[in-house]
Amino acid sequence: MKTAVLHIGIGNVGRELLEQVTTYGSDLVYHGLFDVAGGLFAADGLTSSQLHAFPENADKAVAALDCVDQMTDPFILVDTTAINLTLPVMKAALQRGGAVTMSNKKPLTGSQADWDELHALGGNRLFYETSVGAGLPVISTLKSLLATGDEIVEIQGCFSGTLGYIFSELETGTSFSAAVTQAKALGFTEPDPRDDLSGMDVARKVLILSRVLGKKLEINDVAVEKLYSDALADLAPEDFIKQVSTLDSEYAQKATDAKQAGNVLRYVATVSPTEHSVRLMAVPATSDIGGLHGPDNIIVIKTKRYLDNPLIVKGPGAGVPVTAAGVFADCLAAELVLKGEHAL
Ligand SMILES: NC(=O)c1ccc[n+]([C@@H]2O[C@H](COP(=O)([O-])OP(=O)(O)OC[C@H]3O[C@@H](n4cnc5c(N)ncnc54)[C@H](OP(=O)(O)O)[C@@H]3O)[C@@H](O)[C@H]2O)c1
Known part of the structure; x- marks a missing residue:
């Protein structure tokens, strides 16, 4: 069973993550890419030429929140932006039964009420290892x-x-x-x-x-x-x-x-x-x-x-390849949770 990926923020870390996942993440399939330029979405998965043409082929009218609302199969929402606007999409993804991974600290450092809500919705489907120490195992160790x-x-x-x-x-x-x-x-x-x-x-x-x-x-x-x-x-x-x-x-x-x-x-x-x-x-x-x-x-x-x-x-505690690999590892852990194969 494949797991769909919707990914927001195709900058340094995001671009490297896309490369790593499409090279080594055999059961992860990109269905959506989103950046300031707009989005790209395909309900049955994006092709490699579509992925590599992004963001030139981005559509301003395609928004991550609308795409989350269309997801029916298991999916992971990834946030590698550096903005504080992704919380509503994350909450929607978790409410829909998806998992969320992020290297972006902003959704985690707003109000305590937002943190509590995100964790209440997410439970073991919420991953943010790279928010502290990039690829180092800090959060998982704690x-x-x-x-x-x-x-x-x-x-x-x-x-x-x-x-x-x-x-x-x-x-x-x-x-x-x-x-x-x-x-x-x-x-x-x-x-x-x-x-x-x-x-x-x-x-x-x-x-x-x-x-x-x-x-x-x-x-x-x-x-x-x-x-x-x-x-x-x-x-x-x-x-x-x-x-x-x-x-x-x-x-x-x-x-x-x-x-x-x-x-x-x-x-x-x-x-x-x-x-x-x-x-x-x-x-x-x-x-x-x-x-x-x-x-x-x-x-x-x-x-x-x-x-x-x-x-x-x-x-x-920083660096594009190690940070992207940390988010990738979180995606693999999220995939196991969505398949019911991971206990923690
Ligand atoms: N680099 C590291 O070593 C490292 C380590 C640990 C954690 N992190 C965290 O990882 C995140 C990404 O880092 P980075 O170095 O890849 O930063 P980056 O290159 O600035 O990437 C951020 C991406 O998000 C996009 N973006 C901005 N506003 C957006 C919006 N409204 N909707 C969708 N996408 C939007 C940016 O587009 P534009 O460029 O067009 O604005 C850019 O492509 C940051 O939160 C950073 O703190 C990075």
Whole structure:
């Protein structure tokens, strides 16, 4: 039995996912593709030439929500957009008995009420492994720990490849402004680096992890330390880049102070019974988090069972092939659930 795929957001991750699924996902058949340009839908499946011609052959009048309403066979709705407008389509897909997979964090980081509704509708048909740590097994690890009766004591980690790169550079004597400029040139930052330096992307990941643990909270409940001064907050992006060097001496001092104490600076996310935060910390250079270099991510999970020797997941926390593969793996898990062959 084949499983139909309706896929919204054919950008970097979406295009790679399409490639991976059509190459390796023998029982997954694309029935719909949707992007800003419009949609493409065929009730009996799209041909490979139709898929490869997208978005040139997209039709403005074909909308994902209407196509979901036409689905009768088992299907998976995939969201690889970066927008906060896909929640209604997801809810409709789940109500119709479909499964939902996503790399997009936005549907998961709105109100607690939306999270609750999505999970009440979705149950085990809702997958978002790549929303934290891209292809790394973070969400599934937490869910397995919880399902087997373990208790999470504390989660700490670094979930921003961009900030990881910047603070690793600082250790080698590079100035803050040079590190930011290099990260931008390497394509690690958003077009406006303040989108990374604000800490909000990491805060969204803290919100998702906290909610997976069953906590009820909103994004404003996460304490966020942003990495630039208020004076630089309202500048145009090109002026921000010109003036970011005004932060150099402050960060050079922090890096020097940290080094003298045997520490390094890391932008750390913490989830514990008393804390939901993202902030710059000086951590021992010899610690697991201190030993992280460059854009890699790490999550250190302390539980009742993994207390003295925490469970650690570490590796690339971004990247198109690994993220697409993570969504693909979620699609394969969703396929098993829809076929009634998967218990968790
Ligand atoms: N790249 C990574 O390493 C990584 C890792 C983990 C998670 N993610 C998440 O994965 C998602 C996709 O990332 P990406 O790098 O592939 O981003 P991207 O290249 O910007 O892709 C997003 C796609 O969604 C499309 N889109 C925008 N508005 C839409 C709408 N109203 N309806 C349908 N499609 C719409 C965009 O079209 P336009 O380009 O025409 O606007 C674009 O094709 C993001 O949420 C990102 O945070 C990415």
